[in-house]
Amino acid sequence: GIAPAVHAQAAVRWRLASSFPKSLDTIYGGAEVFAKAVRAMSGGKFEISVHAGGELMPPFGVVDGVQNGSVEMCHTVPYYFYGKNPAFALGSAIPFGLNSRQMNAWMMHGNGRKLMNEFYAKYNMLSFAGGNTGCQMGGWYRKEIKSPADFKGMKMRLGGGLIGDVMTKLGAVPQSIPGGEIYQSLEKGTLDAAEWVGPYDDQKLGFNKVAPFYYYPGWWEGGPEVDFFINQKAFDGLSAENKAIVEAAAAVASSDMLAKYDALNPTALKQLVASKTKVLPFSQAVLDASFKASMEVFAENDAKSPEWKKIYADLRTFQRDQVLWFRFAESAFDSFMSKQKL
Amino acid sequence: GIAPAVHAQAAVRWRLASSFPKSLDTIYGGAEVFAKAVRAMSGGKFEISVHAGGELMPPFGVVDGVQNGSVEMCHTVPYYFYGKNPAFALGSAIPFGLNSRQMNAWMMHGNGRKLMNEFYAKYNMLSFAGGNTGCQMGGWYRKEIKSPADFKGMKMRLGGGLIGDVMTKLGAVPQSIPGGEIYQSLEKGTLDAAEWVGPYDDQKLGFNKVAPFYYYPGWWEGGPEVDFFINQKAFDGLSAENKAIVEAAAAVASSDMLAKYDALNPTALKQLVASKTKVLPFSQAVLDASFKASMEVFAENDAKSPEWKKIYADLRTFQRDQVLWFRFAESAFDSFMSKQKL
Numbered sequence: 001g002i003a004p005a006v007h008a009q010a011a012v013r014w015r016l017a018s019s020f021p022k023s024l025d026t027i028y029g030g031a032e033v034f035a036k037a038v039r040a041m042s043g044g045k046f047e048i049s050v051h052a053g054g055e056l057m058p059p060f061g062v063v064d065g066v067q068n069g070s071v072e073m074c075h076t077v078p079y080y081f082y083g084k085n086p087a088f089a090l091g092s093a094i095p096f097g098l099n100s101r102q103m104n105a106w107m108m109h110g111n112g113r114k115l116m117n118e119f120y121a122k123y124n125m126l127s128f129a130g131g132n133t134g135c136q137m138g139g140w141y142r143k144e145i146k147s148p149a150d151f152k153g154m155k156m157r158l159g160g161g162l163i164g165d166v167m168t169k170l171g172a173v174p175q176s177i178p179g180g181e182i183y184q185s186l187e188k189g190t191l192d193a194a195e196w197v198g199p200y201d202d203q204k205l206g207f208n209k210v211a212p213f214y215y216y217p218g219w220w221e222g223g224p225e226v227d228f229f230i231n232q233k234a235f236d237g238l239s240a241e242n243k244a245i246v247e248a249a250a251a252v253a254s255s256d257m258l259a260k261y262d263a264l265n266p267t268a269l270k271q272l273v274a275s276k277t278k279v280l281p282f283s284q285a286v287l288d289a290s291f292k293a294s295m296e297v298f299a300e301n302d303a304k305s306p307e308w309k310k311i312y313a314d315l316r317t318f319q320r321d322q323v324l325w326f327r328f329a330e331s332a333f334d335s336f337m338s339k340q341k342l
Numbered sequence: 343g344i345a346p347a348v349h350a351q352a353a354v355r356w357r358l359a360s361s362f363p364k365s366l367d368t369i370y371g372g373a374e375v376f377a378k379a380v381r382a383m384s385g386g387k388f389e390i391s392v393h394a395g396g397e398l399m400p401p402f403g404v405v406d407g408v409q410n411g412s413v414e415m416c417h418t419v420p421y422y423f424y425g426k427n428p429a430f431a432l433g434s435a436i437p438f439g440l441n442s443r444q445m446n447a448w449m450m451h452g453n454g455r456k457l458m459n460e461f462y463a464k465y466n467m468l469s470f471a472g473g474n475t476g477c478q479m480g481g482w483y484r485k486e487i488k489s490p491a492d493f494k495g496m497k498m499r500l501g502g503g504l505i506g507d508v509m510t511k512l513g514a515v516p517q518s519i520p521g522g523e524i525y526q527s528l529e530k531g532t533l534d535a536a537e538w539v540g541p542y543d544d545q546k547l548g549f550n551k552v553a554p555f556y557y558y559p560g561w562w563e564g565g566p567e568v569d570f571f572i573n574q575k576a577f578d579g580l581s582a583e584n585k586a587i588v589e590a591a592a593a594v595a596s597s598d599m600l601a602k603y604d605a606l607n608p609t610a611l612k613q614l615v616a617s618k619t620k621v622l623p624f625s626q627a628v629l630d631a632s633f634k635a636s637m638e639v640f641a642e643n644d645a646k647s648p649e650w651k652k653i654y655a656d657l658r659t660f661q662r663d664q665v666l667w668f669r670f671a672e673s674a675f676d677s678f679m680s681k682q683k684l
Contacts, residue, residue, distance in 0.1 A: 040586035041383055099676060101443070101476070101604055108598060109605035134443070135671040198671065217675035244382035248590035255597050256450060262443055263451035266663035269670070279670065287678050320684045321608035327680045328611070328621065329477040329540065333559035334441060334676075336629050338669045342662045 012046045012242060014234065017066075019059040019076035021179070022052050024201055026264065030131040030226060030257045031075040037249035046242050048073070063229060067123045072234040075130050078116075078227050082161030084123075087307035089162045090315055091116040091127060093224035095294040098315070100132040100223030100258055102322040107225070110318045115311045124232050128250035131226035131257030134265075136218030137202065138282055139195030140211035142186065145282065148289035157182050157194035162297065163220040169293040179205070186210040195220075199268035200261060208277040215282050219290055226257065354388045354584060356576065359408075361401040361418035363521070364394045366543055368606065372473040372568060372599045373417040379591035388584050390415070405571060409465045414576040417472050420458075420569050424503030426465075429649035431504045432657055433458040433469060435566035437636035439657070442474040442565030442600055444664040449567070452660045457653045466574050470592035473568035473599030476607075478560030479544065480624055481537030482553035484528065487624065490631035499524050499536035504639065505562040511635040521547070528552040537562075541610035542603060550619040557624050561632055568599065 016035065020028040035048040051071075053059035062074035063081050078091035091112075098106060106112035107129060117126050145151070152171035158164050164174035177185060177194075185191035187210040194211065195218065196202045208214065228250050235243065273279060282290075301308040358377065362370040377390040393413075395401035404416035405423050420433035433454075440448060448454035449471060459468050487493070494513035500506050506516035519527060519536075527533035529552040536553065537560065538544045550556065570592050577585065615621060624632075643650040 037586065037590055041583055041590060043581070043583040096679060096682065099672070099679075101600065104597060104601040105604035108601035135675045137671055199667075217671040217678070219675060219678070222675045222679070239385070241383055241385040244379060245587075245590075248379055248383060248587075248594050251594045251597055252590050255446060255593055258443065259446040259450035262447035262664065262667070266667035269667055270663075281674055291678075291682060316684060321612075322604065323679050323682070323684060325541075325604070325608035325611055326676060329479050329559040330441070331676060331680060332623055333477045333561060333564045334668060334673060336559070336561070336633075337438060337441075337564070337665050338673060340438065340633060340665070342658060342665060 012042075012238065014046075014048045014072040015056065016048050016050050016228075017053075017056050017062045017071045017074045018050060019053045019062050019074065019080065021054075023204065024197075026200060026257060026260050027131060027133070027197070027226060028052060029260075030253045031228075033256050034075070034130065034228065034249045034253035037252045038245055041245045041249065042242065046245065050075075063123060063125075066125050066229045066231050069124070069231050069233065071231075073228055073230040075226065075228055077160070077224060078127075079160040079162060079224070085119075085307055086162065086301040086305045087119050087311055089160065090308065090311045091120075091225065091227060093221045094162060094298070094312075094315075095166055095220040096291055097222055098319055098322065099326075100134050100225075102319065102326070103132065103223045103225050104129070105322065106315060106318045111314050112318075115314055119307050119311065120229065121232065123229075125229045126232055126235060128228045128230070128247060129225050129254040130228040130250055131254050133197055133221070133224055133226070133261050134258055135223060136195070136221040137198050138215035138218045139193055140186070140202070140207040141193040141213040141215060142189070142211045143192070144213055144280070145215060145286060147283065148286050151286075154192045155190070157185070157191055159195060160220075163195075165297045165300075166220065166290065166293045169296060170289060183207065183210060198261065198265050199272055200264040203268040203272055208272055208275060212276060212278050214272065214277045214279045216279065217282070219282070219287060220294075226254075228253075354384075354580065356388075356390045356414040357398065358390050358392050358570075359395075359398050359404045359413045359416045360392060361395050361404050361416065361422060363396075365546065366539075368542060368599060368602050369473060369475070369539070369568060370394060371602075372595045373570075375598050376417070376472065376570065376591045376595035379594045380587055383587045383591065384584065388587065392417075405465060405467075408467050408571045408573050411466070411573050411575065413573075415570055415572040417568065417570055419502070419566060420469075421502040421504060421566070427461075427649055428504065428643040428647045429461050429653055431502065432650065432653045433462075433567065433569060435563045436504060436640070436654075436657075437508055437562040438633055439564055440661055440664065441668075442476050442567075444661065444668070445474065445565045445567050446471070447664065448657060448660045453656050454660075457656055461649050461653065462571065463574065465571075467571045468574055468577060470570045470572070470589060471567050471596040472570040472592055473596050475539055475563070475566055475568070475603050476600055477565060478537070478563040479540050480557035480560045481535055482528070482544070482549040483535040483555040483557060484531070484553045485534070486555055486622070487557060487628060489625065490628050496534045497532070499527070499533055501537060502562075505537075507639045507642075508562065508632065508635045511638060512631060525549065525552060540603065540607050541614055542606040545610040545614055550614055550617060554618060554620050556614065556619045556621045558621065559624070561624070561629060562636075568596075570595075
């Protein structure tokens, strides 16, 4: 039988620190979708308060916060923590890595989640997927990028550490600038380019007015996973029911975010094009040079971090098979559809 | 406060009728993943027993079973019920329809789920996504399909009613044959072709030995959604907590199935190729003729079913934007990756 008194007192209250501002409603909103699902499933007996980036701790301080237990969990992009160990990037996105579906496959039915959680254990935490943006756009540029040489000396705002290393190899000068200051820097020309997310998020910041060249694809984020990191001791303290509830709520939030981005991006893209954005593909030469630079950085990481080396090898083996398979049914279908009048 | 005695007695027991045999472990397994998540989240207070196709009722009788309340829910492919009303297909897959990500976007953040549930209400039921296979393969053929004329008179085993109508327009003769008899019929030549799912499921049936030409893409199933249908009265009888648990467990099962197919298909495809399967793309002429035939069938359905007409119009509008958006970042990324040595 169930001991009712224990149950009645068993209200669990957690705090979740997000790395995102509320203005990024799609990605920030993932944590709210998660918390709402937990609340509904537990009948209000498990409450998680969601705190925007900066509210409890700096946006990039959330892993420290989870590690030392000052919050039970956070919602963030693992590659933000590349500086702690390059292996963090593998839990989210590496240049020319997995697309969103392939990432889910590796995480759920390959070795991805297992290997990442072994690594995250060093930080007293475990992970659940907490969203994906789909393949991002390649950023906003004041001038056209016609060849890899155009990256040389280019001051570019970039999100993560790994793409910073690759862009440095290409000759660019990565800049770390808060979201709110990018527009002015592009306008003044103290910044030549900036990458953000995709049409829906980018449109709000109005970059097209000051840097009209909008390139694709965002080859450094083919399917970036956003994560929930949970303090291991806090998770261990949950009942079996609440553990299952957390896991399922993460699945809800994760699939919801990608669907929301996919639903919102097309309209934003059309509006951007209508307001004089020049949407252009990176040239083959630019992609080839970027691929080469990325592989050089990966080799350097192999030498620097045994955790990167082990997990990267597994991801790459899995990716070879995924790319092979996606060449057939999936690509042929999408490619035919892209040419139809619907 | 919580009334503990009520809680202790509040065990809910449901039966789920699957349309699938246990041998299709990936698609049948989706219902087991769902039931397991419900059990874990409810601490065993909500138990759903999963019954393979034929165990409680015929595989295609499951919608009747849910409608009349003889089971609380089922796990099936909506297009199986095309004969009841063509609109069922829109909840799963139509030829040249949405891919799996686009389907999720339409269902979760477009009008998809809302419109489909309005329609399903006529059958006393509501739906949750319960899986996706990703784009399927285009089937096994005893002879090469070089032009649309090769479909003429071809006896082909097909899964659903809508593709049957389209294939009939192309001159083929759709056959309804149980899974277990396909191999022998292909061997004897009483069947010229058969479509099933994709490499992982197909490989088990050994079709490559008797029909070695394996075509792609399965243009009639670009991203077929598998569904949980739930009797409305049974759902209404659940507590708010259990309703939320059912919804989240469906999200778990849904994303798990696609990831599992993606993880398993590549190895199966490689083994099929190694055992003399000839993997070939449908020609442009074949795809063009199939697209034209599909549009004709859709127009006929517009005239036949007001429910089809309303929902199809919404899906198509949504699809136009999706196809536009996927042409940019997503396709460019996948296309570049497909040519790299990894």
